[in-house]
Amino acid sequence: MASAEKTVEEVRIRDVDLEAVLDPAEADGVYRDSRECAALAVVSGGGSALLSPPTPRPKKG
């Protein structure tokens, strides 16, 4: 049974567009919340560029 499943997997993998996997589009951004900002402050020790104000989000409307 395991062998049959493996065969199915190998046939299906040929359907993958490997070029798209090797040349991916940039992932959508997800911005931090204040809890994570605090974690960053702890990790980086303060004063680094990573702690500068977050990029403004586009306003709705």
Added chain:
Amino acid sequence: MKQSGTSALLQGAVQDLASGVASALRGGGHPSREPLDAPLRPTGDLDLAAARVLGADLLLPGVLDHTPPPGARELDLARRAFDAYPPPATAAPTVAWSHWALGRALHRVTGPSGTAPAPGRVPEPGPEPDASWLTGAPWPSLTHHLAVLAPLALPVEDCALTRVARGRTLDVARGFVRAVRRRDWYQAAGAGRWLTVLPDVPHTLGLPGGLDFVELMGGGDSRVLLQVRAARLIGSGVTV
């Protein structure tokens, strides 16, 4: 649904390979823990495709000094993936460069001065792909593509792509910060690795702390963990 299910299988296989490499970079032995002369277990299309996706980093432990050489399985997978997935003439530049990087790593590791010299044919990476497409790329796009090609971020690596990157340290630094803010941990880890081989990285960037944060937030992804560990090793002065 079929495509997404298959992609998930492939991503899972890539994660498995990356996890082994990340472990080896931390001193956990060569990725598959199989001796070079051990009989190879059969590999299928899924393994080969995963090896092609992970690319040259599959052999990273054998490329960097003071890390264990790659196992027999990794060498076999890398060789076969290199042969099985040549970039078509119309391939995107990142596809061509990642294939070239895999050939370069194979040549380094299995060539006469490599950590796992192999008798017989040693794959030749071939001529370098063109890198001019990246020269004028906006910094977010530059960072995205360099992160995809992070396996080329190695000490003393000298190719057209690394020469472009060396001239744009500040852009990569900006891209690293942007990736952290966007929580794109894979891009942040790849950009961070590049910054360990680029000149004149501003100290105000806080790269070591940034890498710690990327590992904290994104280290559950083996590909992120691999890049962070590679960055730390290279940043500590490990050479090829």
